[in-house]
Amino acid sequence: MATNKNSYITELVEHYGRSRTSLMPILQGVIEKNNFISDHDMTDIARELDLSAAQVYGTATFYSFLDTEPRGEYIIRVCKTITCDMHGKRQIIQTIEDMLKIKAGETTPNKKFTLLETNCLGWCHEGPAMLINEKPFSGLTPEKVHDILSEYMHK
Amino acid sequence: MSETKLKRVDLIFGEYSNVKYKVLTDTIKRSNDEILDDLLESGLRGRGGAGFPTAMKWRLTSQSPSAEKYVICNADEGEPGTFKDREILTRVPRKVLSGMAICGKVIGAQRGYIYLRGEYKFLLPDLMKEIETYNEHAKSIGLDFPIEVRLGSGAYICGEESALFESMEGNRGEPRNKPPYPTTSGYMGKPTVINNVETFVNVMMIMRLGPVQFKLLGTTDSRGSKVFSVSGDTPIPGIYELELGMPLDRFVDEFGDGDTKAVQVGGASGFCVPRKKFKDTVIGFEGVPTGGSMMLFNSSRSMYNVLHNYLEFFEEESCGQCTPCRVGCQQLRKGIEAVKKGDKKSLYLDQLLKLSESMKLTAKCGLGQSVANSFSSIVYNFKEEMIY
Numbered sequence: 232m233a234t235n236k237n238s239y240i241t242e243l244v245e246h247y248g249r250s251r252t253s254l255m256p257i258l259q260g261v262i263e264k265n266n267f268i269s270d271h272d273m274t275d276i277a278r279e280l281d282l283s284a285a286q287v288y289g290t291a292t293f294y295s296f297l298d299t300e301p302r303g304e305y306i307i308r309v310c311k312t313i314t315c316d317m318h319g320k321r322q323i324i325q326t327i328e329d330m331l332k333i334k335a336g337e338t339t340p341n342k343k344f345t346l347l348e349t350n351c352l353g354w355c356h357e358g359p360a361m362l363i364n365e366k367p368f369s370g371l372t373p374e375k376v377h378d379i380l381s382e383y384m385h386k
Numbered sequence: 387m388s389e390t391k392l393k394r395v396d397l398i399f400g401e402y403s404n405v406k407y408k409v410l411t412d413t414i415k416r417s418n419d420e421i422l423d424d425l426l427e428s429g430l431r432g433r434g435g436a437g438f439p440t441a442m443k444w445r446l447t448s449q450s451p452s453a454e455k456y457v458i459c460n461a462d463e464g465e466p467g468t469f470k471d472r473e474i475l476t477r478v479p480r481k482v483l484s485g486m487a488i489c490g491k492v493i494g495a496q497r498g499y500i501y502l503r504g505e506y507k508f509l510l511p512d513l514m515k516e517i518e519t520y521n522e523h524a525k526s527i528g529l530d531f532p533i534e535v536r537l538g539s540g541a542y543i544c545g546e547e548s549a550l551f552e553s554m555e556g557n558r559g560e561p562r563n564k565p566p567y568p569t570t571s572g573y574m575g576k577p578t579v580i581n582n583v584e585t586f587v588n589v590m591m592i593m594r595l596g597p598v599q600f601k602l603l604g605t606t607d608s609r610g611s612k613v614f615s616v617s618g619d620t621p622i623p624g625i626y627e628l629e630l631g632m633p634l635d636r637f638v639d640e641f642g643d644g645d646t647k648a649v650q651v652g653g654a655s656g657f658c659v660p661r662k663k664f665k666d667t668v669i670g671f672e673g674v675p676t677g678g679s680m681m682l683f684n685s686s687r688s689m690y691n692v693l694h695n696y697l698e699f700f701e702e703e704s705c706g707q708c709t710p711c712r713v714g715c716q717q718l719r720k721g722i723e724a725v726k727k728g729d730k731k732s733l734y735l736d737q738l739l740k741l742s743e744s745m746k747l748t749a750k751c752g753l754g755q756s757v758a759n760s761f762s763s764i765v766y767n768f769k770e771e772m773i774y
Contacts, residue, residue: 251557255553255554290556293560294559295541296504313467314617317683351466353463353469353505355467356623357623
């Protein structure tokens, strides 16, 4: 399929180089730009790096932060591992679900937020914790989450 | 009360020397053998959890004939209950870089990488600034060993060293067969030293203090101090640097909430120690080893829920490459659910224990092999909670 290549792929490939070791940084670069990696992007990257599309797909789908389906502008990942779970993760998810009117795993219709659960974020002493894109928030309470999210909703 | 206080140590997070990279500058003037002898003398063992003697790892790699070698700092800290590496990289990144550079000189590596987990991407701007300072300094003292960062993307398994190499090479993070070990064939198939963040800091501190002073801390089998990540049911969660080789009951006296029923030592892949065994359990390589994760549970917690949470974690984080781990993790979770619901008799737990033992023997890497640690220690010690 001869389609137009997205210019950011060319930029990333030129920045990181055309070797297999550049694959992760390139995929991460696409995520930074679009929050997900499309099939189209994967075939383009494969062509640029002289890999099969299956190899790129294989790598991309292995990593939980390399999303291969469309995500919102802000991806919220709430930690569900043991200490966050013990300290009220459920209420945190509930609060976010109520505010955004979506369930965990879903994206808001306006494509602004995606809510996901994730494994240990490394904030066990200050749980519950979450990431919004790459920014961590810890010591969460439903009230605190409400404030944080309200701010993002107005962004 | 005061004599029960555990000895606090200030090695890892202690202040930098006044002169930037002084220890590094001084150390690279010494011979490789001198440095290795000091490390050997110090008794330092890896701080990631497995506890391999650092001096031996470095010596083996330095003896591997290859023009190309690498030093990798494993900052893919993902074990539930562990958050010390984030703290170390935030507060004392210079010590980490110094340790890596000393390693680079000793083994004759051309380049160092920090593999930072994607969850810690927010650390990157500050870390890059320090790395820039380091790279300039290294050049100025004639050390040809630049360091760069590679990011992970949310896969626990990439903390396993060979999976980490695969990830850096652009592949799925699937562990390799061992041998060959990284000392002969690591990143890009070249001899590689891969150490935990904290291990590199320890190296740097041994160079600063000398092995004799370092050895004053800890016990014969567990030299030095360790950064502990304390979480769960404790009034004082956080990061603590303590001497290795302490008995668990003293730890619980200090960090527990007075109602501690169990302590998970070493994270989800470690061991769960019940109250009756606190007294006889030593934290260290001679007892229960830990990468630093200490999670306390009080009597309000259901150990079934705890185990269930771990198993879900492993099920998701298993790379799926080998059958014992891919299928085993699922079956263990389904199994305890069936027993809890009454669909299976309680004797079924014995079969599940056997399954976890099989995983220990047959899984390809440490993930599948260590599921049995938490599984059997929780099922044995809290059987009633699994059934009723």
